[in-house]
Amino acid sequence: xxxxxxxxxxxxxxxxxxxxxxxxxxxxxxxxxxxxxxxxxxxxxxxxxxxxxxxxxxxxxxxxxxxxxxxxxxxxxxxxxxxxxxxxxxxxxxxxxxxxxxxxxxxxxxxx
Amino acid sequence: xxxxxxxxxxxxxxxxxxxxxxxxxxxxxxxxxxxxxxxxxxxxxxxxxxxxxxxxxxxxxxxxxxxxxxxxxxxxxxxxxxxxxxxxxxxxxxxxxxxxxxxxxxxxxxxxx
Numbered sequence: 001x002x003x004x005x006x007x008x009x010x011x012x013x014x015x016x017x018x019x020x021x022x023x024x025x026x027x028x029x030x031x032x033x034x035x036x037x038x039x040x041x042x043x044x045x046x047x048x049x050x051x052x053x054x055x056x057x058x059x060x061x062x063x064x065x066x067x068x069x070x071x072x073x074x075x076x077x078x079x080x081x082x083x084x085x086x087x088x089x090x091x092x093x094x095x096x097x098x099x100x101x102x103x104x105x106x107x108x109x110x111x112x
Numbered sequence: 113x114x115x116x117x118x119x120x121x122x123x124x125x126x127x128x129x130x131x132x133x134x135x136x137x138x139x140x141x142x143x144x145x146x147x148x149x150x151x152x153x154x155x156x157x158x159x160x161x162x163x164x165x166x167x168x169x170x171x172x173x174x175x176x177x178x179x180x181x182x183x184x185x186x187x188x189x190x191x192x193x194x195x196x197x198x199x200x201x202x203x204x205x206x207x208x209x210x211x212x213x214x215x216x217x218x219x220x221x222x223x224x225x
Contacts, residue, residue, distance in 0.1 A: 033212045042116070042200055042215030043155075050211060058212050090154065097204065097211050100145060100157040 002026050004104035006091050012110045013081040021076040021107050023091030031094045032074040033058075033101060034066065036087040043090060049074055050097075081111045114139045114205045118216035126224055128190055133219045135184040135201035143204035144184045145213060146175050148197045155200065159186075191223045 007022045025032065030051045035043035035058075045058030049068040063085060065077040074093075078085060088108050092101040115138040125131050135144070143162055147155040159168040161177035161184060168175050172195065174187045184201055198220045202213035 031211065035212070035215075040217070042202075042217045043213075044215070045212035048212045056211070059214075092155075098143060098162065100160045101213065102157070103147075103155040105154045 004091055004093055004102050006089075006104040006107050008107060009105065010108045012112065013078075015081060015083065015111060017081050018077070018079050019081070021078070021089055021091075021109075023074045023076065023104060024072050025074075025091075025093040025102070025104075026072065027093060027095075027102065028071060029093035029095050029102075030071065031096060031101075032068065033092045033094075034064070034074070034076045035090045035092065036060065036085075037090060037106075038087050046076065046089075078109075083111050085109065086111045114141070114203060114214045116201060116203050116214050116216040118199075118201055118219050120219060121217055122220045124222045124224065125188075125191055127192055130190065131188050133186040133188075133199055133201075133221075135186070135203075135216055137182050137184075137203045137214075139182075139205065140179075141182075141203045141205060142177075142179050144177050145202045145204075146184075146186055147200045147202065149200065149218070150197050158199075188221075193223050193225060196221055196223045 004025045033048045034046040047066040049055045091104040094101040119134045146158040159175040164179040166177045198218045202215045
């Protein structure tokens with residue numbers, strides 16, 4: 001099993017550009033999550049999904065969108081990138097709400 | 113709003129010593145998780161604590177949960193250099209709200225020979 005994979009690993013965006021961060025898991029987990037981690041801080045939840053076709057906002061959803069058309073994939077869309085979105089983005093998945101979350105390797109995004 | 117506080121945020125200790133990291137949270141929850149993160153890497157699950165009084169041990173690390181005090185501890189016994197990392201506790205707001213976790217800021221642990 002590859003677990004949770006994320007692409008790209010690094011990306012530099014100009015202000016106002018858009019991009020999609022990809023996340024795929026091969027563990028057949030229903031729950032998937034997107035977090036961002038700013039330097040010296042813990043992770044903050046952006047969006048989550050409890051199954052295909054179902055998504056909901058987390059603590060910091062502004063400036064982001066998600067979709068979940070399949071169990072495996074949970075892409076995160078950044079529209080009109082801003083410097084405040086410079087961060088490391090982690091995707092995670094879990095079997096259920098109670099079980100531990102498995103994290104991907106992260107995408108380091110810089111917006112200049 | 114659920115708040116999670118870790119203490120200390122930075123810890124430098126010598127090999128062979130014992131120490132405890134504390135994780136306090138502000139609202140009712142009976143699910144708490146500990147993760148480890150190495151520099152520039154992803155998060156690795158260490159412990160899942162799902163009930164009051166839960167205690168888990170793996171090697172030199174032991175975690176416990178007191179839901180009445182809203183407190184979890186991560187105890188390090190006879191520290192070794194390989195345990196140098198950042199340790200996060202995370203709490204599930206089981207009373208409602210988003211299904212994700214609320215993380216503390218992390219404890220940056222350096223273990224020196």
